[in-house]
Every structure is written in structure tokens, then in C-alpha cells.
Amino acid sequence: xxxxxxxxxxxxxxxxxxxxxxxxxxxxxxxxxxxxxxxxxxxxxxxxxxxxxxxxxxxxxxxxxxxxxxxxxxxxxxxxxxxxxxxxxxxxxxxxxxxxxxxxxxxxxxxxxxxxxxxxxxxxxxxxxxxxxxxxxxxxxxxxxxxxxxxxxxxxxxxxxxxxxxxxxxxxxxxxxxxxxxxxxxxxxxxxxxxxxxxxxxxxxxxxxxxxxxxxxxxxxxxxxxxxxxxxxxxxxxxxxxxxxxxxxxxxxxxxxxxxxxxxxxxxxxxxxxxxxxxx
Amino acid sequence: xxxxxxxxxxxxxxxxxxxxxxxxxxxxxxxxxxxxxxxxxxxxxxxxxxxxxxxxxxxxxxxxxxxxxxxxxxxxxxxxxxxxxxxxxxxxxxxxxxxxxxxxxxxxxxxxxxxxxxxxxxxxxxxxxxxxxxxxxxxxxxxxxxxxxxxxxxxxxxxxxxxxxxxxxxxxxxxxxxxxxxxxxxxxxxxxxxxxxxxxxxxxxxxxxxxxxxxxxxxxxxxxxxxxxxxxxxxxxxxxxxxxxxxxxxxxxxxxxxxxxxxxxxxxx
Ligand SMILES: Nc1ncnc2c1ncn2[C@@H]1O[C@H](COP(=O)(O)OP(=O)(O)OP(=O)(O)O)[C@@H](O)[C@H]1O
Ligand SMILES: [Mg+2]
Numbered sequence: 001x002x003x004x005x006x007x008x009x010x011x012x013x014x015x016x017x018x019x020x021x022x023x024x025x026x027x028x029x030x031x032x033x034x035x036x037x038x039x040x041x042x043x044x045x046x047x048x049x050x051x052x053x054x055x056x057x058x059x060x061x062x063x064x065x066x067x068x069x070x071x072x073x074x075x076x077x078x079x080x081x082x083x084x085x086x087x088x089x090x091x092x093x094x095x096x097x098x099x100x101x102x103x104x105x106x107x108x109x110x111x112x113x114x115x116x117x118x119x120x121x122x123x124x125x126x127x128x129x130x131x132x133x134x135x136x137x138x139x140x141x142x143x144x145x146x147x148x149x150x151x152x153x154x155x156x157x158x159x160x161x162x163x164x165x166x167x168x169x170x171x172x173x174x175x176x177x178x179x180x181x182x183x184x185x186x187x188x189x190x191x192x193x194x195x196x197x198x199x200x201x202x203x204x205x206x207x208x209x210x211x212x213x214x215x216x217x218x219x220x221x222x223x224x225x226x227x228x229x230x231x232x233x234x235x236x237x238x239x240x241x242x243x244x245x246x247x248x249x250x251x252x253x254x255x256x257x258x259x260x261x262x263x264x265x266x267x268x269x270x271x272x273x274x275x276x277x278x279x280x
Numbered sequence: 281x282x283x284x285x286x287x288x289x290x291x292x293x294x295x296x297x298x299x300x301x302x303x304x305x306x307x308x309x310x311x312x313x314x315x316x317x318x319x320x321x322x323x324x325x326x327x328x329x330x331x332x333x334x335x336x337x338x339x340x341x342x343x344x345x346x347x348x349x350x351x352x353x354x355x356x357x358x359x360x361x362x363x364x365x366x367x368x369x370x371x372x373x374x375x376x377x378x379x380x381x382x383x384x385x386x387x388x389x390x391x392x393x394x395x396x397x398x399x400x401x402x403x404x405x406x407x408x409x410x411x412x413x414x415x416x417x418x419x420x421x422x423x424x425x426x427x428x429x430x431x432x433x434x435x436x437x438x439x440x441x442x443x444x445x446x447x448x449x450x451x452x453x454x455x456x457x458x459x460x461x462x463x464x465x466x467x468x469x470x471x472x473x474x475x476x477x478x479x480x481x482x483x484x485x486x487x488x489x490x491x492x493x494x495x496x497x498x499x500x501x502x503x504x505x506x507x508x509x510x511x512x513x514x515x516x517x518x519x520x521x522x523x524x525x526x527x528x529x530x531x532x533x534x535x536x537x538x539x540x541x542x543x544x545x546x547x548x549x
Pocket of ligand 1: 025026027032034052053054055056057058059060061095205223
């Protein structure tokens with residue numbers, strides 16, 4: 001079995017192994033390769049960030065790892081076990097607004113426990129714990145419409161944490177938020193990650209966020225999305241958002257930006273050409 | 281506290297406009313009713329129309345009192361209510377199931393939904409002879425008429441509601457490995473509640489029409505039967521009295537279903 005051999009060549013403390021993923025879509029003008037031979041591995045307790053320009057295939061990779069799409073080449077393994085559909089060890093936080101508008105904060109956070117068949121008293125107690133963890137105590141009985149965007153995103157994170165995944169997979173969870181909120185929520189995520197020793201894979205297009213949070217940053221190319229470089233972030237932990245003003249932080253940001261700028265401008269040119277093509 | 285106050289749920293409901301009695305709309309509505317009653321009474325008194333076609337309000341009032349104090353009338357009313365209710369439950373459940381299936385499967389939706397669209401607005405009374413053959417002349421065929429009538433609006437609104445579900449919510453459910461029945465009960469149904477409530481509202485209306493129409497055609501019980509009997513005896517005051525009660529019941533039922541919808545709208549905003 002070639003696939004098993006590939007998986008076992010990785011170090012045994014790699015909890016998540018993404019091996020040579022290729023995913024294409026059939027579109028009106030032919031096949032489009034969104035993810036092109038991407039491999040990565042995440043160690044137990046590690047925080048990894050994947051960064052890339054808009055449209056480079058990050059969400060596609062996210063959905064592949066989460067087991068929500070099929071029809072791709074390559075393998076995703078969790079603790080040596082092949083991912084085939086949503087895996088119980090993986091918890092996903094989505095890029096889009098994803099709280100259930102008809103459920104209160106408590107009922108949103110308790111959702112995965114309800115799915116697992118836990119009884120009401122027990123799951124409410126657990127939900128309250130995770131609500132407090134993301135700093136939303138006092139809002140248990142509110143509906144999402146009564147919360148700010150940042151609070152709703154925290155509800156979504158708490159909901160995923162409540163399922164106690166071994167790997168927390170997040171797709172631009174703060175994408176729609178302003179910079180201050182984003183930094184402060186980043187602190188919250190760092191705290192939680194430290195407390196729970198949570199393995200995280202964060203997808204983002206924000207360099208500050210990637211460097212602030214991650215142990216390693218994987219830079220993707222513009223379409224088709226390939227691995228361009230993996231940067232180790234040797235900043236001390238525990239970290240806080242104050243770190244963004246340090247010199248070392250600036251160096252990492254500059255290094256990643258020089259990689260990313262190439263890709264982002266290639267993406268922009270590409271899109272301009274497409275638009276020009278569409279108009280002529 | 282003051283600033284969270286105007287976000288809170290009861291405040292949202294209160295801010296719908298001026299109070300009921302200080303609102304000019306209320307007075308205009310009352311004026312319209314009073315005006316119509318006045319014209320009615322004037323026409324009745326003028327004797328221009330043949331005998332009882334437009335009976336006096338007093339005669340209608342007397343008929344109404346007689347009707348409401350007659351236990352037999354309540355028996356007929358309960359027969360019709362039972363038929364409409366059973367029809368709504370059967371047609372509603374079928375409509376919901378079919379609508380969810382059509383909304384969930386592109387293939388099913390594309391192939392079958394055009395039939396729903398074209399059959400939807402046709403008068404269902406054309407099915408009545410068939411229903412009599414299948415379910416007999418008793419309440420069975422009336423229930424069937426109610427069910428057929430409400431099936432269409434409920435199925436169409438469920439299919440449309442299914443398609444407007446935010447796709448990411450479905451991915452959330454799948455990522456937590458919800459079973460198909462959990463997806464339906466905990467995501468699809470609550471997410472499409474508003475369009476479905478609207479569909480049930482339309483369905484209730486046409487179920488009442490379908491059942492009553494069937495009762496007027498062929499039956500020996502129910503409100504439709506009583507109305508057509510009053511008509512054939514040319515007992516116009518009782519006929520109008522029964523129509524008034526029917527109006528009030530229909531308005532009440534509609535308001536009840538509508539209230540469920542509005543309650544949800546406020547909760548989800
Ligand atoms: N279901 C699909 N069918 C066809 N093309 C798709 C589909 N999903 C994604 N794509 C295409 O694949 C490419 C990558 O999309 P993806 O959503 O993964 O990008 P992304 O990196 O997450 O972008 P963003 O940062 O804007 O979220 C895009 O060109 C997109 O148009
Ligand atoms: Mg994306």
C-alpha cells in the first residue's frame with residue numbers, strides 16, 4: 001500500500017498529515033485546479049497557519065481536510081487514520097457566518113453535544129464552560145442577531161471547541177472583523193490554545209494574524225495553490241498581541257510579505273486579464 | 281441598560297407604530313365597516329331587491345343568535361374543523377416531505393417541480409369526483425380535498441425554503457457528523473421555518489376552501505352542507521349568519537398561524 005507507506009514516513013508525533021493533495025473543479029471554461037500537490041503535517045499541540053492570496057485554494061484545502069468534499073487526489077490522515085468524510089478528531093470553524101440564528105448562544109454551543117446524544121443538563125453545563133472560555137458569559141440566552149460579528153465568531157469557535165476536537169481547523173475565522181477585534185480575538189485564541197494544548201490549523205490571508213498566532217506559517221502560491229515556503233516563527237510563548245510591535249515580529253512579517261506580494265500581484269494581474277477578456 | 285433596552289425583543293415588537301386607539305388607521309377601518317353596514321341596512325330597508333336577498337341586519341342578528349345557541353350547529357362545525365384539520369395534517373406532512381426532497385435533490389426538483397407549479401393553481405374541485413370514488417361520500421373525500429388543496433402551497437414553499445438555507449449551516453451540521461434525521465430536524469426544518477409557516481398559512485386557507493367546496497357539492501354534514509341547505513331553503517339570514525361565523529373563524533386561524541411566523545421573525549430578526 002503506497003499510501004500507507006507515505007503516511008508512515010512522517011514523524012510519529014504528526015497528528016495531521018496532508019499528503020500530496022490535488023483538487024480540481026469543473027467550471028464553464030474547463031477544469032480549474034484549486035489545490036496543486038499540497039503536502040503539510042501538523043504536530044501534536046502545534047499551531048500552524050496557512051496563508052495565501054484570495055482565491056488561491058485555501059478554503060478548498062480546508063474542506064478537503066475537513067472531509068466535506070471528495071473527488072481529490074492524495075490523502076489526509078489523522079493520527080494515521082485516513083480521512084474519509086468528516087472525522088471526529090477534526091473540528092471546523094468556517095469562514096462564513098455560521099451560527100444558527102434560531103438558537104441561543106447556549107444552544108448553539110451545545111449543538112455538537114446534542115448531536116452526540118448527551119443529555120440536556122450535562123451538555124448545558126459543558127456549553128457554559130466553553131462560553132466562559134471565549135469570554136461570552138452573561139450572553140448565554142442571547143440570539144446571534146443580538147450579538148456583534150466578533151461575538152458571533154466567538155460563539156462559532158466555542159461551539160467547535162465544545163466537540164473537543166483533537167485538531168481545530170479554522171478558515172479565516174476573523175476575516176470579516178476589524179483589526180482591533182481581530183488582534184484581541186487572536187489573544188483569546190492563543191490563551192485557549194495554551195490552556196487546552198490545542199492543535200490548530202488556521203487558514204488566513206492576514207500576515208499579522210499568521211505571525212501572531214502560529215509556530216509555522218505555510219505560504220501558498222496564487223492559483224493553482226501550491227506550497228511556496230514554510231516559515232518557522234521562533235517567537236516566545238505564551239504570546240500576546242503586544243508582540244506585533246516587536247522587531248522580530250516585523251522581520252517575519254516582511255519576510256512573508258515579500259513571498260506573498262509576488263503571489264498576490266500575480267493574482268491581481270490574472271484577475272484583471274480575466275475581466276478585460278470578459279469585457280472584450 | 282438603556283442602550284441594550286431598545287435591542288431587546290419586546291421593544292422591537294412595541295415599536296411597530298402608535299398605539300392601537302390613537303392610530304388613525306384603526307378609526308378608518310372601523311369607519312369602513314360602519315359604512316358598509318349602513319349601506320347594507322339602507323338597501324335592505326329600501327325593498328329594491330327581491331325579498332330576502334339582502335336581509336336586514338336585525339334578521340341576520342337573530343339568525344346568528346339562533347345559530348350559536350343550536351348544539352347541532354356546533355356538531356357540524358366540529359365535523360368541518362376535523363376535516364380541515366386532518367386534511368391540513370396529511371397534506372402538510374406530504375407537502376413538507378416532498379418539498380424537502382425536491383429542495384434537497386437537484387434532479388428531483390428539476391424533474392418534478394414544474395408539475396407542482398402547473399397543478400398548483402388549477403381548481404382542485406376537479407378531483408372531487410375521483411375522491412368520492414376513492415374515499416366515499418363521507419368525510420373521507422372532504423379530508424382528501426383539503427389535503428390535496430394544501431399540499432401544493434406547502435410543498436412549493438418547503439422546496440423554496442430548502443433552497444434558501446444558508447449552505448454553510450449544512451456544512452456545520454455535516455462537520456459535526458449529524459445523521460440525516462438530525463440534519464432534517466435540527467437544521468433543515470428550523471432554517472426553513474419562516475417560508476414553511478407562510479406555506480402552511482396559504483395551505484390552511486385553501487384547505488378550508490377545498491373542504492367547504494366539497495361539502496357544498498355532496499355531503500350530509502358540515503358547514504358547507506348547512507350553507508347550501510340554507511340557500512336551497514332560501515333562508516338568507518341564516519346563510520349570512522353562517523358566512524359571518526366562517527369569516528371570523530378563518531381570520532382567527534390565519535392570525536394564529538401568522539403569529540407563529542411573526543414570533544419567529546422577531547426571535548431571529
Ligand atoms: N465548488 C466550486 N466550483 C468551482 N470552482 C470553485 C469551487 N470552489 C472553489 N472554486 C474555485 O477554486 C478557487 C479557490 O477557491 P477557494 O475558495 O479555495 O479560495 P480561497 O483561497 O479560500 O479564497 P478566499 O481567501 O477569498 O476565501 C477559486 O478560483 C474558486 O473560484
Ligand atoms: Mg476561503
